[in-house]
Every structure is written in structure tokens, then in C-alpha cells.
Amino acid sequence: xEIQNDMANDKIKDIAYSIAKxxxxxxxxxxxxxxxxxxxxxxxxxxxxxxxxxxDIGERLANLETQGKIEITExxxxxxxxxxxxQTTQYALxxxxxxxxxxxxxxxxxxxxxxxxxxxxxxxxxxxxxxxSVWHIRLLKLFDNPTHWFETHxxxxxxxxxxxxxxxxxxxxxxxxxxxxxxxxxxxxxxSRAGLHNTSSLGGMMTSGGLMQNRTTDFGKKxxxxxxxxxxxxxxxxx
Numbered sequence: 001x002e003i004q005n006d007m008a009n010d011k012i013k014d015i016a017y018s019i020a021k022x023x024x025x026x027x028x029x030x031x032x033x034x035x036x037x038x039x040x041x042x043x044x045x046x047x048x049x050x051x052x053x054x055x056d057i058g059e060r061l062a063n064l065e066t067q068g069k070i071e072i073t074e075x076x077x078x079x080x081x082x083x084x085x086x087q088t089t090q091y092a093l094x095x096x097x098x099x100x101x102x103x104x105x106x107x108x109x110x111x112x113x114x115x116x117x118x119x120x121x122x123x124x125x126x127x128x129x130x131x132x133s134v135w136h137i138r139l140l141k142l143f144d145n146p147t148h149w150f151e152t153h154x155x156x157x158x159x160x161x162x163x164x165x166x167x168x169x170x171x172x173x174x175x176x177x178x179x180x181x182x183x184x185x186x187x188x189x190x191x192s193r194a195g196l197h198n199t200s201s202l203g204g205m206m207t208s209g210g211l212m213q214n215r216t217t218d219f220g221k222k223x224x225x226x227x228x229x230x231x232x233x234x235x236x237x238x239x
Contacts, residue, residue, distance in 0.1 A: 046093065049092075049093050049096075050093060053089065053092050053093065053101070056105065057105065057108060057109075060105070060109055061075075061109070061112060064109070064112065064113065069113060070112050070113065075112055080111065080116070080119050080122070081111050081112055083119065083122075083123075084107065084108055084111040084116070084122060084126070085108060087123070087126045088104040088105070088107055088108045088126065091104055091126065091129070091130045092104040092105070097134055099134045099137070100129065100134060102229075103129055103137065103227040103228075104126075104129065104227075106226075106227050106228055106229045107122075107125070107126060107129070107226055107227050109229070110225075110226055110227075110229075115225075115226075116226060117222055117226060121222070122226070125222075125223050125226050125227070128194055128223070129227060132190070133187070135177075135183075135184070135187050136187050136190060136191060137224075137227070138174070139170065139184065139187055139188065139191065140191055140196055140197065140216060140220060140223075140224060141224065142169070142170065142173050142174075143166065143169075143197060143199075143214070143215035143216065144214060144215070144216040144220065144221065144224060145214055146169055146173075146211070146212045146213075146214075147212050149173065150173070153173075155173070157212075158172050158211075158212075159208070161208045161211060162208055163205060163206060163207050163208055163210075163211070164205060164206070164211070165201070165202055165203040165204055165205060165206070166199065166201075166202045166203075166204070166206075166211060166215070167181065167184070167202040167203055168211065169211050169212070170184060170202060181202075181203075184202065185202060185203075188201075188202050191220075194219075195217055195219050195220070196216060196217060196219060196220035196223055197215045197216050197217060197220055198215060198216075198217050199215045
């Protein structure tokens with residue numbers, strides 16, 4: 001089984017290496033000095049990101065194959081999976097935010113497991129995730145099910161609010177956003193334009209019961225499902 005896992009890792013590394021190499025090859029560099037500086041300053045951390053990404057994905061795919069949930073050889077013949085490998089690898093290499101990298105990884109693994117939307121929606125979701133900040137996802141997760149969000153984050157569910165706008169719930173959940181209404185309103189508008197929630201404003205008045213209602217659309221729920229983990233992995237499997 002160890003030999004099979006090594007072979008699975010090698011296959012995935014070959015795919016990711018080709019993608020990363022191709023992506024870096026399109027970066028314009030003018031002159032030998034600029035090329036040398038680029039190589040010294042930019043390439044080492046990019047290479048580190050590439051290696052970490054490949055290693056993580058390779059181990060997780062090998063683990064899923066060991067569990068009998070996927071067949072690496074079948075994935076190699078799956079054009080949707082290969083498309084997702086290409087997109088997620090390119091996007092993951094150009095961010096340092098661990099939270100976003102995790103979402104790209106989840107999207108790739110969910111595609112491997114067959115738990116992804118159709119190819120067009122997959123491309124739309126990955127493009128949205130690439131353009132979003134982590135706060136876009138945090139807000140969407142919060143208002144997908146506010147009560148569940150507070151419970152899973154070991155916070156007291158706000159039940160003594162007589163009424164007001166959703167921004168009350170938002171600022172209780174994320175105290176660091178207090179006084180930053182311009183920022184989170186812009187984030188909320190971005191999510192609205194993509195059709196991920198069904199509430200136009202965070203400031204509209206509503207009852208206390210209304211404040212804790214789900215706000216995501218079916219499209220928004222599908223997006224969250226796509227970027228959240230559905231795999232079963234033990235810590236010992238990834239040590």
C-alpha cells in the first residue's frame with residue numbers, strides 16, 4: 001500500500017509541477033539582471049508554495065484512494081477533475097492566505113470525490129473564490145445559518161436582541177469589524193451580485209427572529225458545500 005501511495009503522490013506531483021511551471025513561464029521578465037533578481041526574490045517562496053501544495057494534495061488523494069473512495073487512474077482520465085486541478089493550483093499558488101488555500105483544496109478534493117456541481121458552475125465558483133477575500137466567505141458562512149455558526153464557534157447565541165439590522169449579528173460575531181461598515185457593506189454587495197444571498201442590506205430593520213434566519217440562496221449553499229471539506233481524514237494519515 002505504501003508503494004501505491006508513493007505512486008499516487010508522484011502522479012499528482014507530475015500534474016501540479018507541469019501546471020506551476022507553465023504558469024510561471026508566462027511571467028514577463030526583462031533583461032538578465034531583472035531575471036536574476038526575480039529568481040532570487042520571487043522564485044524561492046513560489047517554489048515553496050508549489051511543493052507544499054503538491055505534497056498536501058498528493059497525500060490527501062492517496063489517503064482517499066486507500067479508503068476506497070477514489071481511483072487515481074480514473075481521475076487521470078476525468079477532464080473535469082484535470083480542469084479543477086489546473087484552476088485550483090494556479091489560484092492556490094498566488095495567495096498566502098491559509099484559509100483560501102484550504103477552500104481551493106476542498107474544492108479539488110470534492111471534485112475528486114464526485115461531490116462537485118457541473119463544470120460551468122465549478123468554474124464560476126472557483127473564479128468567485130479567487131476574487132473574494134476571506135471575509136466574503138466568513139460573512140456568507142455566518143448568515144447561511146447564524147444559530148449554528150454561533151454554536152459551532154462556542155459563542156452564546158444572541159437571543160436578547162429586540163430587533164434591528166443584520167449588522168448587529170455581524171458585529172457580535174466579528175467584533176473586529178465594528179466601525180467598518182463601509183468594508184462589510186461592500187463585501188455583502190459583492191455576495192449579492194453573485195446571487196449567493198437573498199438580503200439586499202445589512203442595515204434593514206427586522207425582528208429578532210428574522211435576524212437569525214438563513215440568508216443564503218440555493219446557489220450560495222451549493223457554493224459553500226463545494227469549498228467545504230467532506231472528506232474523512234485522520235491526523236495520523238497526514239503526518
